[in-house]
Amino acid sequence: AGGPARLSLEDCLKPVAYQPQAWSMVERYYRRLEQDWPHMMAGNETIQLKISLGGVSLLLQGTVDRLDKTSDGGILAILFRTEDGPLPDAAGLRRDHALVIYHLLVAATYPLKRPVRLQEWWLPLDQNVTIELSEDEYRHNLSGLREPAQALARGEVMARPGLHCDTCPFKYHGCPVYTHEETQTDAEDFTSSLSDGKIPPRQWIFKV
Ligand code: SF4
Structure with missing residues (x-):
């Protein structure tokens, strides 16, 4: 036995004792984990994948908060959201480019687990939205990433620094x-056919 059986709810709540909203989220998460534990495959898993998109070689990297196996032989990738909302609708998530990247990462890492489903679990609202992309949607969304990737390679995307940089996940990752200030990355992690782009391609480590 592991997970909730080894770590009491009281111990989990101690670090957030004076933060009521965080307290509620931790408690909700713990209760659901008690039910879901037999299905859980991994937590906080970072996945990387090298791909070529529109002629641009990329190293994609994403961290999935939880991966569960499903009763039909598939896999459910759960992404925690800690904002207040609003809760997105499924149609919006189906078009979300970040989610198609998560789908790509999970599908490539777990090729025997199908279907792949993605869930945003909004902890403050205690609600979740789950989607399963059709193959057409998946391919269409992926193709929608080609143009932005090529524009980045040509140095056409302008970064606009400001106070918002402090919370930007791309700050030291692309x-x-x-x-x-970026942490040096292994040059072998990346090669690009568009080596004359203004941004050195080695620095294109995308975290989603
Ligand atoms: S750190 Fe993020 S928000 Fe700031 S300039 Fe770079 S990409 Fe834009």
């Missing part, structure tokens, strides 16, 4: 403004 943003050209902060490249001099």
Whole structure:
């Protein structure tokens, strides 16, 4: 036995004792984990994948908060949301480019697990939205990433620094403004056919 059986709810709540909203989220998550534990495959899993998109080679990287196996032989990738809302609708999530990247990462890492489903679990609202992309939707959404990838390779995307940079996930992971502060990455992780782009391709480590 593991998970909730080894770590009490009281211990989980101690770090958020004076944060009522966080307290509620932790408690909800714990209660659901008690039910879901037999299906859980992994938590906080970082997945990487090298792909070529529109002639641009990319190293995609994403961290999935939880991966559960489903009773039909598939896999459910759960992404926690801690904002207040509003809750997105399924149609919006089906068009979300970030979610298609998560789908790509999970599908490539778990090729024997089908179907792939994606869930945003909004902890403050205690609600979730789950989607399963059709093959057509998946291919269409992926093709929608080609043009932005090529524009980035040509150096046509302008970064606009400001206070918002402090919370930007791209700050040290691809943003050209902060490249001099960026953690050095392995040059072999990346090669690009568009090597004359303004942004050195090695710095294109996207975290979604
Ligand atoms: S860190 Fe870069 S990409 Fe992020 S908000 Fe700032 S300028 Fe834009």
